[in-house]
Amino acid sequence: MEEKLAEYFQLSFAFQYNDSYDKNNARSFCNNIRTAGGGSHVSGFESGLFEVCKELIIKDNPNLELEPSDVSVGLTAIVSVRIKDPEFAGQTKDRLANREVREKTKRFTQELVSGFFQDNAATAKLIKEKIIDNAKLRLHLREEQDIFQGGKKSLDLIKVLSGSEENEEIFFVEGKSAGGSAEEGRDVKTQTVLALQGKPPNALKLVRRVLQNKQIQNILLALGFAESKGLLKNNYVRFRPLLEQPVLDEELTLPEELVYEEEEEKKVIAADTPLNFEQLTIVVRETLKNLLSRANFKKIILMADPDDDGAHIVVLLMTFIFRYLPYLIEGGKVFVAVPPLYRVQTKKQVLYFYSDQELEVYRQNNPLEERKIERIKGLGQMDASELFESTMDPNQRRLYKVHITD
């Protein structure tokens, strides 16, 4: 038990380590009131303890990367503060909210605990061993997770992709509800659906944060470009713009030799030798082929609502693809789906119309027919079978292929 008095501030805490791997065994009090939700005093105590332990351990093990969670495993503690004007937050008001308490608690904890460790070297050593043990266990568990599940990243993928064996097409669908019905209505053998939530970031604006964005990561994972290595730095990205230039003004070399097949013969372009224009063309072509074979899908289809926001989402996604995966466009893999605008129900059949003009033409040709015309405002409005029929069915749907010309 250790105490420190300051102006309207009293901190008392006690802690003990044991062999167990329990977490969150800390009880905390503020002015004798139990704070079950923790709060600023608990987080201050934990970070203070972490700083001290880190200092203690890093001396002997400079390579070990400690995380705050390592310190709290096997820790049993009681933290109690007495302060003026406590404020409580959370729905049940069981969390201390005063901000200044965190800094104070952290400072005093550091002071007191490091003093304690100096006075009781034997105990400090035991605690040190326990924390190192925790850190090693954590690293080991993470490794195992990586091996068995292909890393934390693919966990996301399983969630968003409902697995199909022959992945021929992938749909990026706007909104969760439309994603749900698309998933239900899709052709299970050939179509995969990835539901996007909200708008993707503008790839030309927030260049650094784009690749950290969850949606973008999901897209990349789904496409099979999970390692962003090789995504931006490859021979295609490097040399493609140069093909448009009439004259090469600098000497270009390859960092690694490139092996390719032409007319069933293996040919090699050696590394670190200057390239001529023909070789450059070959390099770009081969890299493109290589990159395309890495992509999991034959067709990448963007499917957004036929409204203004849908148009925006298509713009944002295309910007991202253009900026980061331009070879997909050049390879002719990117498509835009065209959802219907109108559904016309006659006595015999259901028809879908994809633009106002088409509907008008139909109206003039069949002026006297009995029918019900319905305007479709979003993908989520249609149910699964309708969605498949009108926008996803390879035999009936409308699909625009995106290509680049100047």
Next chain:
Amino acid sequence: MGTKSDKRKEYLEKRYYREAALTISEGQKVNLINLLLVNLLRYGHAVVEDRALTEIYDGLKPVQRRILFALYQLGITPNKPEVTSANIIGKAMAD
């Protein structure tokens, strides 16, 4: 001002965008630039016209006006007792 805005200005002055329409060439192909231009124009137009800017007549954005209209439909005026917000949300979103 600046190299970037000069380009933009030049582009706007040419007024290409006025005739922008999605052109679909043979084999159901669309040009990326055309697609982006048309879609972005549509979105930009929609945002400026009925989302982000206040009307000069009442100083309200469409969403705000929508809420006031819902209040009017429910007959909620300053002299009436209070109503839960959930009711109003329901009314504003329903029709």
